[in-house]
Amino acid sequence: MSRYIFRTIFSALPTLIGVLTCVFLLTRLIPGDPALLILGENAPQEQILQLRKDLGLDQPIYVQYFHYLYQVFHGNLGISLRTERSVIKEIMDVLPYTTELAIAGIFVSVIIGVPIGVISANRRNTMTDFVAMTFAILGVSMPVFWTGILSTLLFSLYLGWLPAIGGGDPANLIDRILHLILPSTAIGMAASAITARMTRASMLDVLHQDYIQTARAKGLEELKVLYKHALRNALIPVITVVGLNMGRLLGGTIVTEIVFARPGMGKLLVDAIYARDYPQVQGVVAFFAAMVIIVNLLVDLAYSIADPRVELS
Amino acid sequence: MSRVLMRTLRDLFLISFVLVSFSSVGSTENILKARLLGNISTIDGAKINQVNDHVIAENVYSHLVRYKPGSVDIEPDLAVSWTISRDGKVYTFNLRKGVKWHKEFGGFTAKDVKYSIERTLDPKTKSPNAGDFSLVDKVEVIDDYTVRISLKEPYAPFLTVTLPYRAGWILNQAAVEKFGSEYGLNPIGTGPFIFDRYIPGTEVVLSANKDYYAGPPKLDRIVFKPISEETVAEIALERGDIDIMYFRSPEVYQRLKVKKGIVVEEKTGPGIYSLVFNIDKKPFSDPRVRKAIHHAINKDQIVKYILGGIATKGTNVLPPNFLSYTEAVTQYDYSLEKAKGLLREAGFGEGFKTTLYYSQLSPWPLVVPVIQEDLKKVNIDVELKGLEHASLMSFIRARKHDFGVQPMLRPPDPDMIFYLMFHSKGTFNATGYRSEDENIEKARVEMSLDKRKAIYVQLQKKVVEDSPTIPLFYLKVLVARKPYVKGHPVDLLNGFWGYSTYIEK
Numbered sequence: 001m002s003r004y005i006f007r008t009i010f011s012a013l014p015t016l017i018g019v020l021t022c023v024f025l026l027t028r029l030i031p032g033d034p035a036l037l038i039l040g041e042n043a044p045q046e047q048i049l050q051l052r053k054d055l056g057l058d059q060p061i062y063v064q065y066f067h068y069l070y071q072v073f074h075g076n077l078g079i080s081l082r083t084e085r086s087v088i089k090e091i092m093d094v095l096p097y098t099t100e101l102a103i104a105g106i107f108v109s110v111i112i113g114v115p116i117g118v119i120s121a122n123r124r125n126t127m128t129d130f131v132a133m134t135f136a137i138l139g140v141s142m143p144v145f146w147t148g149i150l151s152t153l154l155f156s157l158y159l160g161w162l163p164a165i166g167g168g169d170p171a172n173l174i175d176r177i178l179h180l181i182l183p184s185t186a187i188g189m190a191a192s193a194i195t196a197r198m199t200r201a202s203m204l205d206v207l208h209q210d211y212i213q214t215a216r217a218k219g220l221e222e223l224k225v226l227y228k229h230a231l232r233n234a235l236i237p238v239i240t241v242v243g244l245n246m247g248r249l250l251g252g253t254i255v256t257e258i259v260f261a262r263p264g265m266g267k268l269l270v271d272a273i274y275a276r277d278y279p280q281v282q283g284v285v286a287f288f289a290a291m292v293i294i295v296n297l298l299v300d301l302a303y304s305i306a307d308p309r310v311e312l313s
Numbered sequence: 314m315s316r317v318l319m320r321t322l323r324d325l326f327l328i329s330f331v332l333v334s335f336s337s338v339g340s341t342e343n344i345l346k347a348r349l350l351g352n353i354s355t356i357d358g359a360k361i362n363q364v365n366d367h368v369i370a371e372n373v374y375s376h377l378v379r380y381k382p383g384s385v386d387i388e389p390d391l392a393v394s395w396t397i398s399r400d401g402k403v404y405t406f407n408l409r410k411g412v413k414w415h416k417e418f419g420g421f422t423a424k425d426v427k428y429s430i431e432r433t434l435d436p437k438t439k440s441p442n443a444g445d446f447s448l449v450d451k452v453e454v455i456d457d458y459t460v461r462i463s464l465k466e467p468y469a470p471f472l473t474v475t476l477p478y479r480a481g482w483i484l485n486q487a488a489v490e491k492f493g494s495e496y497g498l499n500p501i502g503t504g505p506f507i508f509d510r511y512i513p514g515t516e517v518v519l520s521a522n523k524d525y526y527a528g529p530p531k532l533d534r535i536v537f538k539p540i541s542e543e544t545v546a547e548i549a550l551e552r553g554d555i556d557i558m559y560f561r562s563p564e565v566y567q568r569l570k571v572k573k574g575i576v577v578e579e580k581t582g583p584g585i586y587s588l589v590f591n592i593d594k595k596p597f598s599d600p601r602v603r604k605a606i607h608h609a610i611n612k613d614q615i616v617k618y619i620l621g622g623i624a625t626k627g628t629n630v631l632p633p634n635f636l637s638y639t640e641a642v643t644q645y646d647y648s649l650e651k652a653k654g655l656l657r658e659a660g661f662g663e664g665f666k667t668t669l670y671y672s673q674l675s676p677w678p679l680v681v682p683v684i685q686e687d688l689k690k691v692n693i694d695v696e697l698k699g700l701e702h703a704s705l706m707s708f709i710r711a712r713k714h715d716f717g718v719q720p721m722l723r724p725p726d727p728d729m730i731f732y733l734m735f736h737s738k739g740t741f742n743a744t745g746y747r748s749e750d751e752n753i754e755k756a757r758v759e760m761s762l763d764k765r766k767a768i769y770v771q772l773q774k775k776v777v778e779d780s781p782t783i784p785l786f787y788l789k790v791l792v793a794r795k796p797y798v799k800g801h802p803v804d805l806l807n808g809f810w811g812y813s814t815y816i817e818k
Contacts, residue, residue, distance in 0.1 A: 183315065
């Protein structure tokens with residue numbers, strides 16, 4: 001097991017380096033000079049050139065690149081150009097909010113998507129199936145921006161049931177959960193569509209198996225047949241999908257955090273891009289990449305636990 | 314799921330619902346919840362160059378002289394009186410006694426002024442405001458309550474722009490040194506509010522400075538919440554999650570103006586929003602072409618229908634509330650005939666093709682398609698290219714465009730417009746205009762108010778006549794608030810004056 005973990009992390013390194021390289025190059029391709037943005041447009045040219053030198057921006061790009069990689073692999077993500085605080089510190093301040101949003105989003109996608117998939121599979125080709133799958137398509141088509149604002153209007157403004165903005169009082173767990181309901185639903189809806197379709201397909205596969213027919217013939221309650229026997233085996237591909245959804249969900253946090261005025265890494269990233277805060281942009285993207293890699297690793301492990309037939313090799 | 318579990322979850326939900334609904338009741342403190350347009354970066358006075366930081370800093374720090382809240386006139390702040398030498402180069406300030414720094418950092422004295430200015434000038438500080446003090450020769454502490462600032466050459470706007478704006482915040486040396494790299498989130502000032510708490514991405518809390526020299530503010534606390542999206546802020550205001558907000562969107566303005574229970578206030582700001590020509594590039598090097606385009610644009614239509622009340626028509630390169638503003642400049646009425654006539658004269662009767670570069674920051678994306686349509690009518694084929702705001706500003710600054718847009722929001726002194734936009738050395742010169750350098754330089758060193766005004770009147774006439782830019786509109790500063798928020802002056806310069814504001818429920 002531990003060998004497997006180690007090997008997976010090791011093989012994820014090229015992916016991580018690839019992501020870091022891409023973001024390094026992309027940020028430098030956007031027009032706009034960080035030194036100019038820090039010092040303001042009224043600053044004298046010599047001062048701007050000096051700051052570029054201090055930030056290492058006057059070095060050839062490959063020098064900056066290798067310096068950056070060296071720093072990252074020593075755990076140093078650099079200093080934010082805007083705030084002059086450590087990039088890691090800036091990220092740590094808001095990481096819990098993004099993490100809880102992503103997890104809540106996955107949770108929502110599972111509790112909505114899985115039952116819909118099960119019901120759809122069980123009532124295949126009926127009206128229920130059709131409605132459920134249409135709902136799934138709608139979920140993935142409606143932009144988070146739109147569903148977010150609409151749900152805020154309904155549940156926050158008109159009904160007053162839920163808060164509209166913010167992440168909640170950090171010390172108050174109930175408050176944080178209440179602040180999570182709308183954003184996680186907005187972000188989980190799209191993911192739930194994929195989960196629903198995957199569950200449905202997987203369930204259809206399983207429901208045709210002999211042991212299911214046997215269970216029904218033995219007189220077992222339908223609910224037990226579906227959930228205790230069929231779903232358990234159908235869940236394996238679904239777990240995989242959850243892992244794949246994570247990347248999409250983390251990307252979705254960017255828009256969600258803006259729509260719900262929530263603190264988080266998504267908002268941090270957007271602000272950093274506007275300010276051409278290269279170290280911050282690189283740091284946040286590196287974190288996102290690492291999170292996706294870790295989640296997929298956990299998914300692989302869960303996979304091997306859920307299905308004894310699967311051997312970690 | 315088991316019955317017990319279901320019941321427990323239901324009870325939990327109900328309890329929390331009740332708790333949250335009652336959480337806002339019961340406080341006897343006067344607390345204002347205000348919108349910030351985004352997250353803060355640093356409240357180190359020497360390093361601020363964005364709006365959100367400015368809002369906080371303006372309540373935490375003081376200046377030697379400051380803008381009267383809601384106005385562009387100046388009044389004493391930490392300096393109670395001052396004299397200016399005859400040659401305009403030496404300013405001697407008599408400082409207020411008994412002013413205390415926040416959190417027991419002692420009493421304010423002249424050495425704090427010297428420290429603040431020298432620190433801003435120090436290249437190690439990397440201050441965006443260093444350029445504002447580039448004319449400072451030396452700062453001398455005469456005694457604890459007298460400080461003398463000597464300039465290398467006279468600079469008329471020193472008192473009306475440099476000191477009351479960002480460069481002029483006064484900082485405390487012991488505090489800066491104590492907090493070091495963390496000072497940006499632990500600012501210490503002499504202002505009416507103390508920087509109390511910062512939860513990243515969630516709120517900035519300021520609490521009343523009970524020892525403020527003019528008496529404690531009416532509010533006990535201000536809670537600033539960062540909300541970048543305008544519609545979201547609108548919902549938050551309606552819900553009461555915030556009590557007051559500054560905003561920009563014309564759609565939000567339309568809706569809030571007619572909403573019961575919300576008060577909208579507006580005031581023309583010191584900003585001028587223009588189209589700019591690169592006068593070194595054909596065909597814009599010919600003034601007839603520029604004037605033709607000026608006549609071809611229907612500004613009234615833009616202001617009325619596109620901007621829907623959030624702006625007023627631009628007729629002069631100076632906004633109306635600036636010193637020396639005059640209406641006696643060339644008027645470019647909307648006239649397709651005049652436009653076509655001038656184009657024919659210049660040899661472009663058949664029209665030409667060009668590209669208009671614009672910023673994606675509101676309201677430009679709404680305005681430029683109308684410009685495109687207007688110019689089509691005189692056979693000018695305009696391709697629109699939108700750039701992200703900071704990218705556009707770099708692009709324009711480097712004069713890579715032929716035809717572009719330029720928003721300009723600076724403290725209200727004519728030198729800010731004329732020097733920065735129309736002097737050959739101006740950092741915001743997007744046109745290449747350079748024929749009035751001498752007069753612009755004369756005006757900035759002229760200490761007699763009347764003589765200065767006269768030079769600027771001539772400059773306005775000349776620049777509007779030459780038309781290197783087309784002033785399109787002046788944006789209003791927009792504030793929406795609940796009726797129980799009182800005493801808040803609409804701040805024209807990205808600030809937020811919390812001192813006189815209070816809640817009366």
